[in-house]
Amino acid sequence: MSLSNPIPTYTAEEIQTWLTSHIAELLGVEAAEIDIQAPLDSYGLDSAQGMLIAAKAGKFLGFQLSPLLLWHYPTIELLSQRLAEESQASESEVFEI
Template sequence: MSDVKQWLTDQVSVHLGHPVVRSDVLLAEYGLDSVHAMGLAAAIEDEWGLVVDPAVTWDHPTIDELATFLTGELSRTADESAG
């Protein structure tokens, strides 16, 4: 999960223009809006091939929560591929 969390932290920092991003702060506090959410969802798909709805950032509103969700989804899709 640490790789996912670090990647998300880097992405949020770049996309939202904040040099320091804490993983426990609501993404909305950094200025995340629907346009940024779509960009982040597209970046997730590009990085891991995982298609997520941009609303995932509202369902999992911090980097910590989003990283936990994505790690679970990546594990689930890997299990399905192996099975």
């Protein structure tokens, strides 16, 4: 079975750029002010904002994301790498019938 609309895959860099811009927008700062190696909680993100980021990232990536990932991978750099791995894995696992 082939898929007419495959789930897109993203590199860690693409996810990093997306996360940086969305977190900057959420915090009302410039993307350049966001340090990808700084812990996300150092920006004062609360759990509601974390859930919002996870939900938006899930829509962007095409798969559901647990907000707990933000605590397991507490920097944009680590989270981006993990999500890129997940993005690649979801592409290879999906719809092989």
